[in-house]
Amino acid sequence: xxxxxxxNPTRIHFGRGQIAAIANEIPADAKVLLLAGGGSxxxxxxxxxxxxxxxxxxxxxxxxxxxNPDFDTLLPAVELCRQESVDWVLAVGGxxxxxxxxxxxxxVPYAGxxxxxxxxxxxxxKSALPLGTVLTLPATGSEANGASVISRRAIKEKLHFIxxxxxxxxxxxxxxxxxxLPERQVANGIGDAFCHVIEQYLTYxxxxxxxxxxxxxxxxxxxxxGPKTLADRNDYDAxxxxxxxxxxxxxxxxxxxxxxxxxxxxxxxxxxxxHGIDHARTLAIVLPSLLSAQKDTKRAKLLQYAERVxxxxxxxxxxxxxxxxAQTREFYESIGIPTRFAAYEVxxxxxxxxxxxxxxxxxxxxxxxxxxxxxxIEAILRDxx
Amino acid sequence: xxxxxxxNPTRIHFGRGQIAAIANEIPADAKVLLLAGGGSxxxxxxxxxxxxxxxxxxxxxxxxxxxNPDFDTLLPAVELCRQESVDWVLAVGGxxxxxxxxxxxxxVPYAGxxxxxxxxxxxxxKSALPLGTVLTLPATGSEANGASVISRRAIKEKLHFIxxxxxxxxxxxxxxxxxxLPERQVANGIGDAFCHVIEQYLTYxxxxxxxxxxxxxxxxxxxxxGPKTLADRNDYDAxxxxxxxxxxxxxxxxxxxxxxxxxxxxxxxxxxxxHGIDHARTLAIVLPSLLSAQKDTKRAKLLQYAERVxxxxxxxxxxxxxxxxAQTREFYESIGIPTRFAAYEVxxxxxxxxxxxxxxxxxxxxxxxxxxxxxxIEAILRDxx
Numbered sequence: 129x130x131x132x133x134x135x136n137p138t139r140i141h142f143g144r145g146q147i148a149a150i151a152n153e154i155p156a157d158a159k160v161l162l163l164a165g166g167g168s169x170x171x172x173x174x175x176x177x178x179x180x181x182x183x184x185x186x187x188x189x190x191x192x193x194x195x196n197p198d199f200d201t202l203l204p205a206v207e208l209c210r211q212e213s214v215d216w217v218l219a220v221g222g223x224x225x226x227x228x229x230x231x232x233x234x235x236v237p238y239a240g241x242x243x244x245x246x247x248x249x250x251x252x253x254k255s256a257l258p259l260g261t262v263l264t265l266p267a268t269g270s271e272a273n274g275a276s277v278i279s280r281r282a283i284k285e286k287l288h289f290i291x292x293x294x295x296x297x298x299x300x301x302x303x304x305x306x307x308x309l310p311e312r313q314v315a316n317g318i319g320d321a322f323c324h325v326i327e328q329y330l331t332y333x334x335x336x337x338x339x340x341x342x343x344x345x346x347x348x349x350x351x352x353x354g355p356k357t358l359a360d361r362n363d364y365d366a367x368x369x370x371x372x373x374x375x376x377x378x379x380x381x382x383x384x385x386x387x388x389x390x391x392x393x394x395x396x397x398x399x400x401x402x403h404g405i406d407h408a409r410t411l412a413i414v415l416p417s418l419l420s421a422q423k424d425t426k427r428a429k430l431l432q433y434a435e436r437v438x439x440x441x442x443x444x445x446x447x448x449x450x451x452x453x454a455q456t457r458e459f460y461e462s463i464g465i466p467t468r469f470a471a472y473e474v475x476x477x478x479x480x481x482x483x484x485x486x487x488x489x490x491x492x493x494x495x496x497x498x499x500x501x502x503x504x505i506e507a508i509l510r511d512x513x
Numbered sequence: 514x515x516x517x518x519x520x521n522p523t524r525i526h527f528g529r530g531q532i533a534a535i536a537n538e539i540p541a542d543a544k545v546l547l548l549a550g551g552g553s554x555x556x557x558x559x560x561x562x563x564x565x566x567x568x569x570x571x572x573x574x575x576x577x578x579x580x581n582p583d584f585d586t587l588l589p590a591v592e593l594c595r596q597e598s599v600d601w602v603l604a605v606g607g608x609x610x611x612x613x614x615x616x617x618x619x620x621v622p623y624a625g626x627x628x629x630x631x632x633x634x635x636x637x638x639k640s641a642l643p644l645g646t647v648l649t650l651p652a653t654g655s656e657a658n659g660a661s662v663i664s665r666r667a668i669k670e671k672l673h674f675i676x677x678x679x680x681x682x683x684x685x686x687x688x689x690x691x692x693x694l695p696e697r698q699v700a701n702g703i704g705d706a707f708c709h710v711i712e713q714y715l716t717y718x719x720x721x722x723x724x725x726x727x728x729x730x731x732x733x734x735x736x737x738x739g740p741k742t743l744a745d746r747n748d749y750d751a752x753x754x755x756x757x758x759x760x761x762x763x764x765x766x767x768x769x770x771x772x773x774x775x776x777x778x779x780x781x782x783x784x785x786x787x788h789g790i791d792h793a794r795t796l797a798i799v800l801p802s803l804l805s806a807q808k809d810t811k812r813a814k815l816l817q818y819a820e821r822v823x824x825x826x827x828x829x830x831x832x833x834x835x836x837x838x839a840q841t842r843e844f845y846e847s848i849g850i851p852t853r854f855a856a857y858e859v860x861x862x863x864x865x866x867x868x869x870x871x872x873x874x875x876x877x878x879x880x881x882x883x884x885x886x887x888x889x890i891e892a893i894l895r896d897x898x
Contacts, residue, residue, distance in 0.1 A: 129753040131528025136521070142770060143516025335750035337738055338757045341730030349722045365720035368514045372723045372770075381766075385527060385757075 129336045132385035138272045139298040142372065144364075146300045147174070150181035150218070153260055153298045158216040159186045161209050163229045165193045165221040172308045174264060178220055188212050193221065196400060196407065197228035199243060199280040206235045206242065209257070219261045219296075222313070223268025223320075226261050230276035230294040233257040246278055250289035261299040264306055266371040267317030267408070269324060269378025271299035279401065286401035301375065303368040307361050314361075314370075315463040316408035318354040321374040322347065322459070323411040327390045328383035330419070330429050331496040336386045343382045344436045349373040351437070354463055391495040392418055395505060398482040403474050412460040412467045417512040419453045421504060425497055469513050479509035514721045517770035523657045524683040527757065529749075531685045532559070535566035535603070538645055538683045543601040544571045546594050548614045550578045550606040557693045559649060563605055573597050578606065581785060581792065582613035584628060584665040591620045591627065594642070604646045604681075607698070608653025608705075611646050615661035615679040618642040631663055635674035646684040649691055651756040652702030652793070654709060654763025656684035664786065671786035686760065688753040692746050699746075699755075700848040701793035703739040706759040707732065707844070708796040712775050713768035715804070715814050716881040721771045728767045729821045734758040736822070739848055776880040777803055780890060783867040788859050797845040797852045802897040804838045806889060810882055854898050864894035 141149040154160060160182060169175045179187070190205040208214070209232065219229035233256040235242035245253055263271040270276065274295045277288040306314075329343035350373050356366035376382070395418070396410030405413075423430060427449065434440040434452035443451065457467045469478065483506035486494070494500045500508075526534040539545060545567060554560045564572070575590040593599070594617065604614035618641040620627035630638055648656040655661065659680045662673040691699075714728035735758050741751035761767070780803070781795030790798075808815060812834065819825040819837035828836065842852045854863065868891035871879070879885045885893075 129528070129750065129757070131531060133524065133526050133534075135524035139518065139520035141518050143514070146516060149518075335754065336757075337734045337754040338730065338761055341734060342727060342761075345723065345726030345730055349726060353722055365514065369720065369722040372514070372721075376723055376727075 129334060129385045130387070134380055134384045135292070136272060136295065136380050138296045140272065140301060140375070141298060142301045143368075144302060144304050146302050147177040147262055147305075148181050149298070149300060150178065150260065150262070151183060154182070154185065154216050154218065156185065159212060159214045160188070161205060161214045161217045161232070162187050162189045163193060163205060163217060163219045163221075163225055163232065164189065164191050165225050166191075168308070169220055169264060172305060174220060174262065174305050178218070178262060182218075188214060193225045193228045195224050196277075196279040196286065197224045197231075199231075199246075199278055200282060202228050202231055202235075202278070203242070205232050209236045215257060217257050217259050219259065220264070222263070222265030223270045226263065226270040226296075227268070227276040227278065229259055229261070230256075230270070231278050231289075233259045233294055234289075234291060243280070245289050246287040250291035253289070253291040253293050256291070256293040259294060259296045261296045262305075263299055263301050263371075265309060265313055265317055266306060266374035267320045269321070269375055271296060271301065272375050272379040275378075277397070284401050286397045288397075301371050303364060303371045306367060306371065307364075311358060312464070314358055315465055316406050317374060318350055318358075318370065318463055319408035319412055319460055319465050321377040322350050323392055323408070323415055324377040325350075325382055326415065327392060328386065328388050330426055330433055331387040331389050332425065333428050333432075334386045339382055339384060339386050340432070342376070344433075346373050346377050346382065347437045351459060358463060387496045389496045391500050394486070394491065394494050395482060395509070398485050399478065402481060402485075403472070403478065405472055405474070409465055409472070412465040413469060413472070413512050414508065415460075416453055416457040416467055417508045419456065420511065421508050422495065422500075423449050423453070425499065467512070469509075476513070479506045482506070482509055514719060514770045515772070519765055519769045520677070521657060521680065521765050523681045525657065525686060525760070526683065527686045528753075529687060529689050531687050532562040532647055532690075533566050534683070534685060535563065535645065535647070536568060539567070539570065539601050539603065541568075541570065544597060544599045545573070546590060546599045546602045546617070547572050547574045548578060548590060548602060548604045548606075548610055548617065549574065549576050550610050551576075553693070554605055554649060557690060559605060559647065559690050563603070563647060567603075573599060578610045578613045580609050581662075581664040581671065582609045582616075584616075584631075584663055585667060587613050587616055587620075587663070588627070590617050594621045600642060602642050602644050604644065605649065607648070607650030608655045611648065611655035611681075612653070612661040612663065614644055614646070615641075615655070616663050616674075618644045618679055619674075619676060628665070630674050631672040633674075635676035638674070638676040638678050641676070641678040644679060644681045646681045647690075648684055648686050648756075650694060650698055650702055651691060651759035652705045654706070654760055656681060656686065657760050657764040660763075662782070669786050671782040673782075686756050688749060688756045691752060691756065692749075696743060697849070699743055700850055701791050702759060703735055703743075703755065703848055704793040704797055704845055704850050706762040707735050708777055708793070708800055709762040710735075710767055711800065712777060713771065713773050715811055715818055716772040716774050717810065718813050718817075719771045724767055724769060724771050725817070727761070729818075731758050731762050731767065732822045736844060743848060772881045774881045776885050779871070779876065779879050780867060780894070783870050784863065787866060787870075788857070788863065790857055790859070794850055794857070797850045798854060798857075798897050799893065800845075801838055801842040801852055802893045804841065805896065806893050807880065807885075808834050808838070810884065852897070854894075861898070864891045867891070867894055
């Protein structure tokens, strides 16, 4: 096991009716920015519950945070916070709203151009406003980590930053508030969480028995509970298991003390930045093809994954590896997420385009061994045609 | 899944050489109480590493915290902290030293008789000195939770308290510092951690898929890695897996949103208080017998445990349940922990004695259904003869 430091200070309030817990989390004299996306939280009653919990506190609202939150959507909220001396941010929505809120929290006390926070991956963040979240879409894990992904459509960019300053102080996870989500968003959430675990697990053995088994646990839960919650949106238990699995997929536990990959996300972000394809769908396109390309260096873990996650115990090693990759592709397809570019009407030049963009960023070797060169990434994307 | 609040703010520094991290954790102007047990940390070099990391800080030392830390051993340290205006406590040792440190941290600013903290299970604790720990014995999970168990031999008592105020701010877990432990203490640690998971897992189904699989993960790791680390004390990887498994057994994750039992611990504490038997050994005596007595109300989870932890998939339900309980007993025996009173030379009256003590405490029904009466507990203990 590699050395690690693990620290996740977020307080989780999980279950029915937990939005009321906000009343005890945010100081009574706080000036609060309420950040939200579209109007769905008004339609499903979440907004009313949040306002009731906030009571007499001063609340400023900023709406319109979109999927893949845009830098230019968030900047006016930073200005609002400064003008109104806002001292708490409450994000109500999915991972995009939460990620956007993290940038706002870091940007308000930040001296320079906030885009620098993305350019230096959070290294220049020294403080941030305290953040609370009410998560309405299980997917990104943003409710219990210090990471944020921000897009900037004006310059076709999608970058991320990480800082211990932007861990939410608390997060409310009420699975009942997610039951009204469109099926496509639930499927995307399942696919995103699945890939988060794979990126931290499917590398090479590191004698990390607990982390491996926790990773396999979350994967098996997503495989079992994902289709259940898609089939019956009123199954609270299945949805609750999905919500908690998505949090545990990226709260730091699975990845503590082990090598990590993240090449699928790095490549996927470029595809979203260029073509606007849903984040989870870009992962579904890249992942099976990438696993095939890396099947030699990932061999030992692919065999373990085949056996423990998919129950594949017969056949030659090559057959078991191929079987695990095929099951991975089939899982995404089974929840309604196509795994080939053909389904998305993206031009063939996406492969060289992405490779060139990564090379231009200096990312000439990604993945756990740094062996995914722009040339190999182009081949992976051509293989996903 | 039941509603839950999960909050574990402890920062974990895991791995070789991590004692040096203390230098960045405790303020440079802190007045530190260093709490320790016997001299083993001087023999194995841990003490020297700690003193080097503490550098120029003012350090007062209090030695002699014994297994099952005694209230009367700790009181002088409380006085020392008050006299010297100590504002940080650093516990260096196993769970007993850590538990003792938690009582000291809570007692220093406490207005009344500190024994009251145990009598009201921590409810009266409003604040505590900040605590850091260097864990040298994987077992209790005290390094990452807010619980503490304190004995008071003068009145043959053993009680616990729980408070969010006494979560360690940080804990250093360097598996290498545990390699010199006597085999008996390592075995006790494995057995203790195993029972912690069982108490939170082996109750009745609550649609908590992640928690169940995390529990089964920790149990399987203890079963696989425990014997490995006992067989070869120089196997760093096996020891590291044991250390992290023991922490994850009682850091709140396995037990979030699920029913819990804790009857085995409640009964075991009485046996230690009366007869001084090692904590883990009392659990090994009680657990198999208690599972047999509760096999009807625990039936569904016993069948799940049989299959997922022990791989028992054939036979009638009764046979599988019996098989899982037999494997549990055999596991304790296999790591050198006898599971029957006969091995401990305890008089037969232990059964009614324990039952009477629990009744006197008003504990007339314990376990997840509150159905373990003093009469049934006496029968369980007679069955463990």
